Amino acid sequence: MTLKDGTTYTIIPCPADRWDDATELAFRVFLKYEAKEYGEKGTDSFARFLSSTTLEKLFRTGRYIVYTAMKGNDILGLASLRSGNHLSLLFVDEAYHRQGIASELIKKVQDYLLKETQYQTLTVHSSPYGIPFYERMGFKATDEQITAEDGIIYTPMQMYI
Numbered sequence: 283m284t285l286k287d288g289t290t291y292t293i294i295p296c297p298a299d300r301w302d303d304a305t306e307l308a309f310r311v312f313l314k315y316e317a318k319e320y321g322e323k324g325t326d327s328f329a330r331f332l333s334s335t336t337l338e339k340l341f342r343t344g345r346y347i348v349y350t351a352m353k354g355n356d357i358l359g360l361a362s363l364r365s366g367n368h369l370s371l372l373f374v375d376e377a378y379h380r381q382g383i384a385s386e387l388i389k390k391v392q393d394y395l396l397k398e399t400q401y402q403t404l405t406v407h408s409s410p411y412g413i414p415f416y417e418r419m420g421f422k423a424t425d426e427q428i429t430a431e432d433g434i435i436y437t438p439m440q441m442y443i
């Protein structure tokens with residue numbers, strides 16, 4: 283896959299030794315694009331989710347599927363799946379937005395679901411910022427925007443794969 287400057291990147295399962303880097307990228311991008319709307323409570327909840335030893339254990343035992351977009355050793359973005367067919371994290375490094383990386387990450391997740399599972403849909407709880415992207419990918423809202431107890435604001439969406 284090619285970036286605007288002609289250099290290339292690949293999408294691979296997150297290497298075991300890059301978990302900390304991948305979650306660090308997710309939190310960095312979250313702080314820039316989502317934290318303001320979520321407030322302190324939502325930000326703390328997200329930080330707790332990302333740094334939980336349970337999540338890391340699920341990843342290390344192959345039960346939390348994570349794909350990373352890699353340019354050499356650099357992680358440009360990541361996508362992850364929980365509960366089978368639910369897109370959990372989708373974050374792209376700010377410097378690489380609008381170059382098709384998230385679209386390719388979604389394709390990778392769809393390929394995985396088609397080949398390895400029986401699911402026919404991919405679901406997501408979109409952040410307010412993510413909605414135009416997901417709509418462009420073909421996701422449709424299945425409910426109104428929700429503000430959860432933990433401060434996270436999201437719109438449930440799904441697409442057929």
Ligand SMILES: CC(C)(COP(=O)(O)OP(=O)(O)OC[C@H]1O[C@@H](n2cnc3c(N)ncnc32)[C@H](O)[C@@H]1OP(=O)(O)O)[C@@H](O)C(=O)NCCC(=O)NCCS
Nearest residue numbers: 315373374379380381382383384385408409412414415418
């Ligand atoms: C949302 C996000 C993952 C998109 O990543 P990306 O790699 O820039 O997305 P793509 O380049 O694949 O975008 C594909 C299309 O989606 C739409 N799109 C993407 N970002 C958009 C934005 N900020 N506003 C409006 N439309 C957008 C566009 O139609 C785009 O095509 P175009 O660039 O040719 O116009 C990225 O902006 C991000 O990390 N945001 C912060 C975290 C976040 O909100 N994640 C979702 C959490 S649920």
